[in-house]
Amino acid sequence: MELLKIKRRMFFPNEFKILFLILFFLLSISFLGQYSAFNGDFSEPVQKHLLRIFSGIALGGCVYWCNFKMWSNFAYGFYATTFVALIIVEILGTIKLGAQRWIDLYFFTFQPSELMKLSLILALSRYYSLLPADEIAILKNHIPPLLMMLLPVLLILKQPDLGTAGVLFFVGCGMIFLSGFPMKIFVGGSISALLLCPFGWYFLHDYQKNRILTFLDPDRDPLGTGYHVLQSKIAIGSGHLLGKGFLQGTQNKLNFLPEKNTDFIFTTIAEEVGFIGSVLTIMLFVALILYFFWSGSAAKNLFSKLLCRGLGLLLFLHVFINIAMVMGLMPVVGIPLPLLSYGGSSMITFMVSCGLIMASLASKKNTQD
């Protein structure tokens, strides 16, 4: 019986096909985008990126084939471990780019804040799936999840990493809201938080203040922070309907784009493929987000349902914040574009997310229910 179950999971159900199709297109764009951003040269970093794509796929597969119960059972464990790692970063973390975000494990550097995104989603899903239905309306039952979200947010803010902290905050709030946090208090809380925003200004670092000021007035500092956004807008805007053509982006090729492999990869793509290509890319992301949310409805148990929606929120926030910031709709906060940006941490997070989505779809109704 047990063997049969594993064998059944070796094969993918039909509903995965659409996920694979979306992933295939996005990962192809990812590879071609990086290839172009590295000046059309199949050099070492491009090979590394390709390797990351494949290891991401493998990792996603592993997550899928793992016993799904494990994610649910060890959710708090993961969360605790990640939280400890965050504290270690705070104490020991090596200084990189002026911010403490990495733990140097000698063979690779590892970013606990990135892992915290998944851990928080797992832990919150776990918490709410265990909360009895009649206790959801009681406010004090929401205090533990709020703390679970706020503590890492504060630690990450201290690093300082405004982007990740923000993502974590919104993912946490979103999940708490979805899980049935009393509506009136939620709305009231959101409004008062908005009103308190100006006071948060005093807790920001100078570079963060600068970015926000420059966002509000891009001409303030055309050679500093504003330069990135201006060059990015020039690149995107000069793409027109069909773009300048693959490997033909002048802003890209002549290095006018800052961070063109990482945070600004969407700019590189938009310049070369134009409006149609960019909208298609956005559509693929929308499809992936919708798929995540849909799998939440299709999942059989509450843990999976919450998990899928949490991951969907995470994906959406990343995509939206990244694209909005490269187009000058939001301040530059250093959020990578899922699957497309160069870098291992983000690739792993979202490939693991996909594995978790597939696993939730395949999970049985009675798991932890």
Next chain:
Amino acid sequence: MRHSASVKKELHRRTAIVLYLALFLMSLLVGKLYFLQIYCYGKYFSMAEKNRIRLSPLLPKRGRIFTADKKVIAKNKRHHKLTIESCGEKKFSENLELLARCLDMAEEEKKSILEVHRSFPRHAPIVVRDGLSWDEYSKLSLIFHRLTHVSTDSVYVREYPDPLEYCHVVGYVSRSDNGLQILTGKTGLEQSINDELIGEIGAMRTEINAVGRKMRLLDSTDPINGQDVVLTINSEIQKYVFDLLAAEKAGACVVLNIENGDILAMVSVPGFDNNLISSKISREQWTALTNDPLAPLLNRTISCTYPPGSIFKIVVAIAALSEGIISPSYTVHCAGGIKYGDNVFHCWNRGGHGRVNIYDAICMSCDCFFFEISQKLGIDKIVEYAEKFGFGKIAGLGLGNENAGLLPSRKWKLLRYGNSWKPYETLITGIGQGALLTTLMQLTVLFGKLYSNNYDFVPRLLAQRAPDFLSSKNKIDERYAGIVKEALHRVCNCWNGTASGSCKSSYEIAGKTGSSQVRRLKSNEAGLNQANFPWHMRDHAIFVGVAPCKNQTPRYVVAVLLEHGSSGARAAAPIARKIFDKLMAHPDGIAKN
């Protein structure tokens, strides 16, 4: 089943809220994308092009200037410029360090270049050294392999082989300040025929990257070099004249060929070094030039005006003869001055010349005679003939800074001072004093017109311009012109002629002296020796003459002006005499060049 269906329903409802919000936000992104890529495409496209394309001008070679005997007086010199392209800060300072050691650069110089690089990282290549000497160039080539981003650029600069001789004719150039840095004429011929000399600018479009590094050539248009220009000036005469005048403090000379209007020499002293002005002139040097009381920048042949003095009497004589007011037998008694109204107008010779006819009057430069006939002619007739002889308008050499002088008339008086012409003013105008101002070139042209019997005579400086006055029918009546020419011949050859002392020669010179008063003499100063006056108070000495006159039509006009030279006869005429000697020494003349 611990979770009721209502919990899942609530989850479903809230998911829908979140999802719609997310979709709305994503559609905002598409909207913004449309705004950037479609709506604002034009703006961002041109910004992207401006980012990547650098338009650099390709400068043409400026046309050269030659004298009639093919001596080059303005040419181009290759000038090496050492430039360094923008690159990374570290690389840049490394390169600069190497260059500094090789070229013995001062510490401040190095700092200022670094400063430029720091403040304009995307700047076009920065000039490290403008004008590399050959020595520096060869030293540099030894270390060239160790340098990156460094290149030598060669541009052309103007070079004038004989700056002082030709500075006023040729003028000087400067680099235009519109960013193109093309050589543009500022004065003299460089300015007036700039359009011919300058050629056409080419352009090169190169693609540059974010740090300003050249990536590739997009396209280029070659420049068209400027045309070479040949002048009528004869370098030998010019040099001779210049050497004669160089000894004087301030003066000018024009040598003219009557047959075709060619200007054979045109010199003004003091001169200036136009090489210096055309390249790097310091503020101090420039201030020194412009503040020099002798005004070396002025071309005294065409830009400065002087009262013509007695030379103007030629115009009055021709006018009086042509209008039938006088005949050769008409005489006036000169008693050293005439009484006019309540004033007495003195002849320069207080003792008086006695009874004089037209010949004597010109020969001895009797003022009384001309007071008398100008009074009879009236100012309007004098102005009419003066205009015919080219006064009050520029000679039309094609040089930019020609001065038209001043020909006073009733209209001028009214416009300038708002009152009517006073009769006594006709008298002083008749002897070339008063408000009348002429350039030396105008006096030269007066003789050119008189001796070619042609009111349309024009001088020319550019060999390419045809002497088209030759076919003109606007002739001076030979009967009257002949009388004046005879009188002018006597000036130099009769015992009582004003220039007889210095102008007697075998080939025979005819001419007229003029002394133009710088200021009104006080009555007690009359007849005093001018040499006792301070230099700047002495009269200007002018002599204009023609030669050879012996049994043939004169071919050359020589006009000499010495500022504050006191006397046309004693100071200016001897110089003219020497120039004529030089001109006559040529077996068949200079005119055939």
